[in-house]
Amino acid sequence: MIEVLIVDDDARVARVNAAYVEKVPGFHVAGQAHDAAGALRRIEALPGLDLVLLDHYLPDETGLAVIREMRRRGLQTDVIMVTAARDVSTVQAAMRHGALQYLVKPFTFAGLRTKLEAYAQLRRTLDSGGEAGQAQVDHIFGALSAPAAPELPKGHSPTTAELVRRCLMNAGGPLSAQEIAERTGVSRQTAQRYLKLLERTGQARLTLKYGDAGRPEHRYVWAARG
Structure with a gap:
């Protein structure tokens, strides 16, 4: 072992x-x-x-x-x-x-x-x-x-992953998928996919923002420095 x-x-x-x-x-x-x-x-x-x-x-x-x-x-x-x-x-x-x-x-x-x-x-x-x-x-x-297995799931771009990662890392606080989309120029759906990837790999942490009514807003905060 x-x-x-x-x-x-x-x-x-x-x-x-x-x-x-x-x-x-x-x-x-x-x-x-x-x-x-x-x-x-x-x-x-x-x-x-x-x-x-x-x-x-x-x-x-x-x-x-x-x-x-x-x-x-x-x-x-x-x-x-x-x-x-x-x-x-x-x-x-x-x-x-x-x-x-x-x-x-x-x-x-x-x-x-x-x-x-x-x-x-x-x-x-x-x-x-x-x-x-x-x-x-x-x-x-x-x-x-030996050739490495792909580090990103199929359909994910390393360039976009890095773009979203840096945006969240430099934000200084929680951001929603919509806010990430506006700052990076990607669609909200794309931002959401990459944020979920960062969460799964421990780079981002999901937080919930509760409003007056309706479902809470999902917001993500950078969770790891290195």
Whole structure:
């Protein structure tokens, strides 16, 4: 069984990611942490920990700082970054610090499952031991580079998803689908679909606004920083 630590500053997002991990055969969530200090404590304390799914935006330090401190302490637990940080400099730094993979939020269960299954395959290859010829070396280095499953459901555009995500993230408060539509130029129905996707992946939280009469208005607020 591959033991996994989930590190995310948002407890709700951490629970979503943990539920995803538990659905993949051969993986078990050993614990959760919501800041860098807590992550380092859990990594040192958990026996047999194999993998950390690590957010970059943490309240006390960055995910990259966590990896640096892990290596300074001699902690060789594998790391896959799972974060909304998209700038190339962060991705490059994660690679140089030894992160095995980098999964950008928001993502679907299929997107995470692909990364985890590739990691499991890598572990099986490495556990076989012995000497490696060039073909075996190529297989090891390519194990986590398998084509990823689509990170968005069929019919969803990455460009539109990012447009709605940024609009909600920068809003500073709850917005309705209609307000998102007006700010982004998409239709209300399209805005609603992408808001529901953000809610399912833990990036947005649904709130209800009650008026004098009739059904409450559905409003969404940004729920995760990273």
